[in-house]
Amino acid sequence: MTDTADQHEDRADAMFHALADRTRRDILRRVLAGEHSVSALAASYDMTFAAVQKHVAVLERAGLVTKRRSGREALASGDVEAVRSVGSMLTELETVWRGRIARIDDLIAPPPPTERNQ
Amino acid sequence: MTDTADQHEDRADAMFHALADRTRRDILRRVLAGEHSVSALAASYDMTFAAVQKHVAVLERAGLVTKRRSGREALASGDVEAVRSVGSMLTELETVWRGRIARIDDLIAPPPPTERNQ
DNA sequence: CAAACGTACAACCATATGGTTGTAGGTTGT
DNA sequence: ACAACCTACAACCATATGGTTGTACGTTTG
Numbered sequence: 001m002t003d004t005a006d007q008h009e010d011r012a013d014a015m016f017h018a019l020a021d022r023t024r025r026d027i028l029r030r031v032l033a034g035e036h037s038v039s040a041l042a043a044s045y046d047m048t049f050a051a052v053q054k055h056v057a058v059l060e061r062a063g064l065v066t067k068r069r070s071g072r073e074a075l076a077s078g079d080v081e082a083v084r085s086v087g088s089m090l091t092e093l094e095t096v097w098r099g100r101i102a103r104i105d106d107l108i109a110p111p112p113p114t115e116r117n118q
Numbered sequence: 119m120t121d122t123a124d125q126h127e128d129r130a131d132a133m134f135h136a137l138a139d140r141t142r143r144d145i146l147r148r149v150l151a152g153e154h155s156v157s158a159l160a161a162s163y164d165m166t167f168a169a170v171q172k173h174v175a176v177l178e179r180a181g182l183v184t185k186r187r188s189g190r191e192a193l194a195s196g197d198v199e200a201v202r203s204v205g206s207m208l209t210e211l212e213t214v215w216r217g218r219i220a221r222i223d224d225l226i227a228p229p230p231p232t233e234r235n236q
Numbered sequence: 237c238a239a240a241c242g243t244a245c246a247a248c249c250a251t252a253t254g255g256t257t258g259t260a261g262g263t264t265g266t
Numbered sequence: 267a268c269a270a271c272c273t274a275c276a277a278c279c280a281t282a283t284g285g286t287t288g289t290a291c292g293t294t295t296g
Contacts, residue, residue: 009140009143012137012140012143013138013139013140016134016135016137016138017134017135017138017283019130019134019138020131020134020135020137020138021131021283021284022127022130022131023284025127025130025211028211029211029214032211032212032214032215032218033214033215033217033218034218034221037242037243038242038243038244039241039242039243047284047285047286048285048286048287049242049243050243050244050245050285050286050287050288051284051285051286053243053244053245054283054284054285055284057244069243071242071292071293071294072241072242072243072292072293072294073241073242073243073293074242074243074244078211078215080212080215083208083211083212083215084208084212086208087205087208087209087212090201090202090204090205090208091205093143093146093147093150093196093201094150094198094201094202094205096147096150096151097150097151097196097198097201099151100150100151100152103152139253139254141254155272155273156272156273156274157271157272157273165254165255165256166255166256166257167272167273168255168256168257168258168273168274168275169254169255169256171273171274171275172253172254172255173254175274187273189262189263189264189272190262190263190264190271190272190273191263191271191272191273192272192273192274237296238295238296239294239295239296240293240294240295240296241292241293241294241295242291242292242293242294243290243291243292243293244289244290244291244292245288245289245290245291246287246288246289246290247286247287247288247289248285248286248287248288249284249285249286249287250283250284250285250286251282251283251284251285252281252282252283252284253280253281253282253283254279254280254281254282255278255279255280255281256277256278256279256280257276257277257278257279258275258276258277258278259274259275259276259277260273260274260275260276261272261273261274262271262272262273262274263270263271263272263273264269264270264271264272265268265269265270265271266267266268266269266270
């Protein structure tokens with residue numbers, strides 16, 4: 001259980017880290033809109049091909065982007081499901097917050113005594 | 119316009135970076151559930167007070183956490199609105215993706231010729 | 237076949253990051 | 267007043283990160 005939880009945290013680390021760079025977010029936007037070869041992407045930025053290639057690799061390791069081979073070029077595509085899974089991590093955080101509110105409400109109007117606390 | 123866009127990207131960088139660390143996500147969960155002093159938070163982790171204090175500072179700079187002073191302690195609180203604003207950045211990405219789908223639909227059933235392309 | 241293209245990856249460099257220890261100042265309790 | 271507590275921040279260190287150049291290899295084209 002701690003095992004799978006760690007994996008989940010590893011994925012979260014990788015995804016948020018991948019998103020924490022404006023160039024990578026821009027690349028992600030482009031490949032969500034449609035397939036692009038790495039060199040086509042590289043042409044859009046003021047940095048070397050190798051740098052862009054690394055950014056795509058980071059997005060790929062995070063699962064936000066998938067690549068397929070077509071002849072000599074590698075076509076990158078954005079994975080919406082992965083983006084949504086990041087969204088649900090945030091939703092989970094909001095749920096924790098709602099718990100706080102619920103607890104504050106309890107102070108104002110305590111729930112019916114279903115169970116004695118202590 | 120590029121000016122405000124840059125600020126937006128700066129905020130996105132800071133927020134995603136703040137979230138890209140499991141300790142910081144855990145701290146955020148706790149302070150979303152309720153106020154905690156920095157030393158109370160520090161007691162939960164196997165690292166020095168200074169390290170935790172830095173993590174809280176990162177979350178604070180990103181706007182995900184606010185602090186208020188109460189006597190000698192600093193009470194940290196999670197900001198749900200900030201968490202939601204990260205969520206809307208992701209929603210924006212999903213919107214880009216829907217554009218891709220719309221375009222694919224166009225190939226199958228082209229829209230009425232309102233304007234000539236080229 | 238040769239040249240050009242697209243990709244991948246290693247090696248390297250400057251800076252950023254996450255941790256440590258140490259120091260200092262404001263607050264609380266005796 | 268004094269000790270203990272909480273916070274803040276500087277200085278330092280090892281490692282990670284984002285960029286570079288260079289090399290190698292498969293694919294397309296002339």
